Amino acid sequence: MSRVFNFSPGPSMLPEPVLRKAQQEMLEYGTCGMSVMEMSHRGKDFMAIATKTEADLRALMGVPENYKVLFLQGGATSQFAMVPINLLRGKTKACYVQTGLWSEKAVAEAKRFAEVGIAASSKEGNYMSIPRRTDWVVDPDAAYLHYTSNETIGGVEFQEIPDAAGLPLVCDMSSNILSRAIDVSRFAVIYAGAQKNLGPAGITVVIVREDLLGQALAHTPSLFDYRVQADQGSMLNTPPTYNWYLLGLVLEWIKEQGGVASIEQRNIRKASRLYDAIDASDFYSNPVAPEARSRMNVPFRLREASLEKPFAQEAREAGLVTLEGHRSVGGLRASIYNAMPEAGVDALIAFMADFERRHG
Numbered sequence: 485m486s487r488v489f490n491f492s493p494g495p496s497m498l499p500e501p502v503l504r505k506a507q508q509e510m511l512e513y514g515t516c517g518m519s520v521m522e523m524s525h526r527g528k529d530f531m532a533i534a535t536k537t538e539a540d541l542r543a544l545m546g547v548p549e550n551y552k553v554l555f556l557q558g559g560a561t562s563q564f565a566m567v568p569i570n571l572l573r574g575k576t577k578a579c580y581v582q583t584g585l586w587s588e589k590a591v592a593e594a595k596r597f598a599e600v601g602i603a604a605s606s607k608e609g610n611y612m613s614i615p616r617r618t619d620w621v622v623d624p625d626a627a628y629l630h631y632t633s634n635e636t637i638g639g640v641e642f643q644e645i646p647d648a649a650g651l652p653l654v655c656d657m658s659s660n661i662l663s664r665a666i667d668v669s670r671f672a673v674i675y676a677g678a679q680k681n682l683g684p685a686g687i688t689v690v691i692v693r694e695d696l697l698g699q700a701l702a703h704t705p706s707l708f709d710y711r712v713q714a715d716q717g718s719m720l721n722t723p724p725t726y727n728w729y730l731l732g733l734v735l736e737w738i739k740e741q742g743g744v745a746s747i748e749q750r751n752i753r754k755a756s757r758l759y760d761a762i763d764a765s766d767f768y769s770n771p772v773a774p775e776a777r778s779r780m781n782v783p784f785r786l787r788e789a790s791l792e793k794p795f796a797q798e799a800r801e802a803g804l805v806t807l808e809g810h811r812s813v814g815g816l817r818a819s820i821y822n823a824m825p826e827a828g829v830d831a832l833i834a835f836m837a838d839f840e841r842r843h844g
């Protein structure tokens with residue numbers, strides 16, 4: 485077996501110990517004589533997995549008591565709609581910060597339900613920075629303020645939680661959840677698709693403050709109502725049980741690594757090493773304003789764009805895969821989520837130096 489270093493933006497690498505544990509427990513979980521995939525979601529074995537997973541997530545993120553944690557389907561994209569559906573609460577307006585293609589998508593979906601105001605946008609500068617907080621115009625009549633803490637495509641990340649000017653703060657944390665310590669109590673809603681830092685695709689975590697529940701738009705299908713999902717323990721219908729279990733294994737792995745604080749230190753080391761290598765060369769470049777650079781997704785260009793395809797090809801042959809940039813922006817991108825080992829980043833840096841020697 486020769487596992488590669490996979491720099492995919494998502495679905496992305498899972499920690500190898502998680503895959504091994506899943507492999508070991510595949511045919512028979514504990515002594516129950518069946519795989520987790522085959523269990524009733526209401527049986528005691530799965531309920532124990534579900535309960536422990538929620539408790540571990542709460543402990544790792546420091547989720548306060550007055551928040552519900554939901555494990556849903558539909559990906560982060562479903563939350564682009566569920567957020568306005570659940571949070572408008574009699575209001576008609578919602579406020580969004582636009583920092584890249586994912587926040588654009590969130591805006592487009594919210595427009596189906598609300599009058600959307602853009603508090604700030606970095607679109608004119610091609611989404612290479614985060615608009616200065618002092619320049620934001622936050623509508624006090626909006627039901628909430630939404631932002632995307634890490635733009636997976638552009639490689640732009642908020643380094644701090646922005647001041648929400650008294651509005652409920654909503655965050656799409658899909659591509660940096662659990663990569664750094666955050667104060668959950670600053671948020672009304674946090675949501676994240678799992679397929680980057682949490683587990684495999686197919687399960688979506690939503691953390692929602694309790695006082696916001698129970699006021700979904702009229703005619704909201706039960707599945708899309710946070711209140712109903714919270715009351716039913718995310719089991720209004722059959723949940724994605726195996727993904728829930730794998731998410732639990734990823735959380736156990738994070739605990740074994742020393743928790744979020746130590747994962748964060750490792751992420752800082754990985755990102756700094758890669759950005760330093762890019763900045764030290766005039767063969768590679770990263771266009772993002774240094775203070776807005778993402779620790780998770782590192783886009784880069786080659787001085788000669790015609791070398792980008794050969795770069796990705798040769799890297800693949802060297803066991804460094806999925807380095808192509810998003811189809812909408814081109815170039816190259818290294819996604820270095822929690823599960824990417826430091827050795828993977830070091831191997832990429834060594835490959836980059838070697839490629840530059842041969843082609844620079």
Ligand SMILES: Cc1ncc(COP(=O)(O)O)c(C=O)c1O
Binds near residue numbers: 494635
């Ligand atoms: C920041 C961000 N938000 C939302 C999404 C959409 O997630 P999903 O495919 O789970 O709906 C992605 C997917 O890559 C993302 O990176």
